[in-house]
Amino acid sequence: MAGWLTELTPNEYVSSVYDIDLDKLRDMGKRVILTDLDNTLVPWNHKDAPASLQSWIRLAQERGFRLCIISNNRGARVAAFAKRVGIPAVGAARKPKPRAFLQALEELGAKPEEAVMVGDQLFTDVRGGNRCGLYTILVLPIDPVEWWGTRLVRQAERVALWALRRRGMQEPPRSS
Numbered sequence: 422m423a424g425w426l427t428e429l430t431p432n433e434y435v436s437s438v439y440d441i442d443l444d445k446l447r448d449m450g451k452r453v454i455l456t457d458l459d460n461t462l463v464p465w466n467h468k469d470a471p472a473s474l475q476s477w478i479r480l481a482q483e484r485g486f487r488l489c490i491i492s493n494n495r496g497a498r499v500a501a502f503a504k505r506v507g508i509p510a511v512g513a514a515r516k517p518k519p520r521a522f523l524q525a526l527e528e529l530g531a532k533p534e535e536a537v538m539v540g541d542q543l544f545t546d547v548r549g550g551n552r553c554g555l556y557t558i559l560v561l562p563i564d565p566v567e568w569w570g571t572r573l574v575r576q577a578e579r580v581a582l583w584a585l586r587r588r589g590m591q592e593p594p595r596s597s
Contacts, residue, residue, distance in 0.1 A: 426581065426584055426585060426588070427551075428547075428548045428551050428552060429543045429544070429547055429548055429551075429581050429585070430547070430551070430585060430590070431543075431547045431557045431558060431559035431590075432556050432557050432558065433557075433558045433559070434558070434559045434560075434590060434591065434592065434593055435558060435559075435560055435561075435593050436560065436561050436593040436594060436595055436596040437560050437561065437563070437596050438456070438461065438462065438474075438477055438539060438560060439473070439477055439596065440560075440593070440596060441539065441558060443480065443481055443484050443486065444484070446486075446537055446556075447484055447485060447486070449556070450534070450535060451486075451535060451536065451537050451556060452485060452486060452487065452531060452535045452536075453486065453487050453488070453489070453525075453526070453529050453531040453535055453536040453537065454481060454486050454487075454488045454489075454536075454537050454539060455488075455489050455490075455491050455522065455525050455526075455536055455537065455538045455539070455550070455555065456488065456489070456490055456491070456538070456539040456540065457490070457491065457492060457516075457539065457540035457541060457542070457545070457546045458490050458492040458494060458499060458502060458510075459492065459494055459567075459568075460541045460542075460562040460563045460564060460567060460571075461539060461540050461541045461546070461560055461562075461563070462474055462490070463502075463563065464563050464564035465564060465567050465568060465571075466494070466498070466568075468498075468501070468502065468505075469505075470502070470505055470506045474506070475506060478506055478507070478508065487529045487531070488508045488509075489508060489509045489510060489511065489525040489528065489529055490502070490503050490508060490509070490510035490511070490512075491510070491511045491514045491516065491521050491522065491525055491538075492510065492511070492512055492513075492514055493513065493514050493515065493516050493545060494512060494513075495512060495513060496512030496513040497512070498512065499511075499512030499513075500512055509525070509528055509529070511524055511525050516545040516546060516548075516549040517544065517545050517546075517548040517549030517552060518549070519549065519552060519553050521549075522538070522549055522550065522553040522555065523553065526553075533553055533554035533555055534554065536555045536556070537550075537555060537556045537557070537558060538550030538553075538555040538556070538557050538558070539557075539558045539560060540557075540558075540559065540560065541559070541560050541561065541562040541563070542562075542571070542574065542578065543559065543578050543581050543582070544574055544577065544578060544581075545574075546559070547559055561592075561593065561595060
């Protein structure tokens with residue numbers, strides 16, 4: 422695979438967090454789920470966690486996973502959301518830089534090979550997770566409304582997704 426695509430290739434590509442096979446991850450020895458916030462768990466800048474998300478978090482915890490949100494959004498907003506759902510968070514993360522990923526792993530007492538990074542963006546979530554040796558899962562963005570900077574990055578992401586599809590990556594169908 423072309424070198425520039427290697428860091429952008431997720432281990433899995435699913436429609437949403439609800440389509441992640443938690444049992445499979447647990448069987449693979451994964452114990453930690455690091456997740457992006459905006460357009461991965463909730464639409465961009467939404468404050469409330471729907472009941473379905475709270476149920477998914479509880480389900481993951483019941484299966485033995487520890488979770489942590491890693492977001493490039495403002496620290497105060499991320500911290501408030503994380504408090505609402507009862508999991509730790511790292512805000513203003515500056516993904517794909519490794520600092521926030523490593524900080525979350527340290528806080529959760531986990532090694533990279535035990536962790537999964539879930540997110541909706543190739544250049545921040547997948548690239549950052551891959552650079553840190555995490556298992557990466559790309560999800561489809563929840564909503565087309567995004568921060569203006571993300572909309573710009575999506576232009577380059579479209580090219581990368583096209584190249585990845587040409588190499589066999591299958592885009593998942595949108596969940597209903």
